Amino acid sequence: MFVSIVTCTWNSMATIVQTIASVDQQIGADYEQIFVDGGSTDGTLEYLESLPGRRRILRNVSGGIARAMNAGALEAKGEYLCHLHSDDYFLHSHVLSRVAQHFERSKADWLFGRILSDVDGALIPEQYRVPEYSFKRLVQGNFVPHPATFIRTRVFNEIGGFREDLRLAMDYEFFLRLASKYEPLALKEALAVFRRHEGSATQKNRLASFEEDHRVRMQYAGESLSERLMHAARYQVRKRRLLAQLAQLAQET
Secondary structure, three states, X not given: OEXXXXXXXXXXOOOHHHHHHHHHOOOOOEEEEEEEXXXXXXXXXXXXXXXXXXXXXXXXXXXXXXXXXXXXXXXXXXXXXXXXXXXXXXXXXXXXXXXXXXXXXXXXXXXEEEEEEEEOOEEEOXXXXXXXXXXXXXXXXXXXXXXXXXXXXXXXXXXXXXXXXXXXXXXXXXXHHHHOOOOOEEEEEEEEEEEOXXXXXXXXXXXXXXXXXXXXXXXXXXXXXXXXXXXXXXXXXXXXXXXXXXXXXXXXX
């Protein structure tokens, strides 16, 4: 199994060392790592240039994260592809070998596992009950964790990559478009770690992310009146809940 790992960077020195270490520790699988940098000035590029191994660097890729992810994928030489950003990392040294086994046994075209959250160095399990996979449930809400998702590169290219007109829900839209054509293998095991911090795009833009997710969701919600009314009602409940959470956070800061 040969995996292309695309890592988007921008002034990532605070976290990139752990990301790369988690890749270098992989046992039993062949890989390349493609770095897509948006113009770092904090030493990230110099650090990447000093590293040995099968790595490539795309410099000064502007236009947003979706464009960066697509640019890296276009360079992929592996049969399989994953996006592991510079503030995420693989959970253990057998992630790629485990993924290879699952692909071999299932013949799936894409798969996803679960993640842990890194909060100030503490690894925290997901704080909700992950639903059994179905396309209908995925339309109701995104539970596919990007750092734990692997896809055959030919399928990624066939689907067309991430929509570059989206700022925050590009991964959700891609998973919906992908799942509408190819059934995934949904694993219960954790494969990657997502570092949660206020500087991440989703955390900084929670309301905007929520609204863009909803617009994407409605593109795949089906045409029946009952289904669309159900999504509209769920949207109102979720929005009230999110606004209350944001108001509470504002009072605490």
